[in-house]
Amino acid sequence: MNRTYELMFIVRPDMAEEDQDKLLSTLEAAVSSSGGQVKNVDRSMGKRRLAYTVRKFNDGIYVLLTVEGSGGMVRELERRLRVTEPVIKFLTVRIDEDQKRIDKIKAIRDAKRKASVASAPAATPEPAGETPAVTA
Amino acid sequence: MAEETRPTASPTAEGGAERAERRGPRPYGQGGPGASRDAGAGRKFFRRKKVCKFCTEKIDSFNYKDVRLLAQFVAESGKIVPRRLTGVCTPHQRRLSAAIKQARNIALLPFAGRAS
Numbered sequence: 001m002n003r004t005y006e007l008m009f010i011v012r013p014d015m016a017e018e019d020q021d022k023l024l025s026t027l028e029a030a031v032s033s034s035g036g037q038v039k040n041v042d043r044s045m046g047k048r049r050l051a052y053t054v055r056k057f058n059d060g061i062y063v064l065l066t067v068e069g070s071g072g073m074v075r076e077l078e079r080r081l082r083v084t085e086p087v088i089k090f091l092t093v094r095i096d097e098d099q100k101r102i103d104k105i106k107a108i109r110d111a112k113r114k115a116s117v118a119s120a121p122a123a124t125p126e127p128a129g130e131t132p133a134v135t136a
Numbered sequence: 137m138a139e140e141t142r143p144t145a146s147p148t149a150e151g152g153a154e155r156a157e158r159r160g161p162r163p164y165g166q167g168g169p170g171a172s173r174d175a176g177a178g179r180k181f182f183r184r185k186k187v188c189k190f191c192t193e194k195i196d197s198f199n200y201k202d203v204r205l206l207a208q209f210v211a212e213s214g215k216i217v218p219r220r221l222t223g224v225c226t227p228h229q230r231r232l233s234a235a236i237k238q239a240r241n242i243a244l245l246p247f248a249g250r251a252s
Contacts, residue, residue: 008201008242051246060243064201091242093200102197 004039004068004099009081009090010060013047020061023084027065030076036069055088066095186223198231200238206245210236214249 011020020043028038045062054060067073074092081090189195198205209217209224209232216236219229239245 010243050243051240052243054243089241089243091200091238093238095199098197098199105196 002068002096003070003094004066004096005074006093006095007065007067007074007077007081007090008093009063009065010050010054010088011063012055012057012086012088013059013061015061015086019086020063023086024063024065027077027080030080031067031069031073034069034073034076036067036073039066039068041065057088060088188223188225188228190228191225198235200235200242200244202235203239203244206232206236206239210245212249214246 011023024041031038042064043062045064047059047061050058050060067077078090078092081087190198195205200206209222211217216233219226222229224232236245240247
């Protein structure tokens with residue numbers, strides 16, 4: 001019940017802001033009703049030129065939705081997206097396994113860095129961030 | 137006498153064959169980088185060892201959304217560039233290729249650019 005998915009979909013470029021919000025709230029309702037959780041809604045990609053023509057559109061508004069839940073929930077979300085007319089394309093990717101791998105690599109790297117810092121008393125400037133005594 | 141005649145531009149059969157052999161592909165494939173004997177790869181042996189960009193820069197992860205990064209490994213025609221040209225290591229090439237295919241599906245990268 002803790003699978004994390006990334007759902008990216010493209011909406012037709014002439015869709016109004018409020019309709020987009022309505023669509024998002026419908027999706028969020030579907031997520032919570034099937035026991036999931038919306039982690040993040042990212043609309044920073046916004047309107048972009050598509051690499052090829054999709055349903056006669058050359059631009060589209062990209063929306064990225066990060067959710068946590070089960071596979072059944074994703075099936076329901078995709079069904080809704082398929083039915084929604086303004087949505088012209090979608091892609092669901094499972095990201096929890098990948099995230100685990102990345103965290104493991106980062107943990108190993110941080111452990112290595114801490115080990116090297118411990119042996120040499122001079123603190124590395126990077127992880128320390130702002131050191132008050134450092135002058136430019 | 138052989139050394140004297142070599143620098144002169146007389147296309148002796150021996151000198152020509154030597155040069156051709158060195159330049160062209162070997163008839164019995166030498167292992168390693170000379171293995172792919174088709175055009176472009178069989179030149180000199182190692183062709184300035186290319187390193188995997190992801191391994192050297194320690195790029196942890198990338199996904200289909202990093203279009204600018206992925207586009208570096210895609211030819212003008214939209215095809216994925218083979219790893220013997222880019223020097224990417226195998227696990228990264230596999231992930232890269234999966235990411236490119238995902239990006240193509242979500243219209244971030246084209247399936248085919250201009251005709252190849």
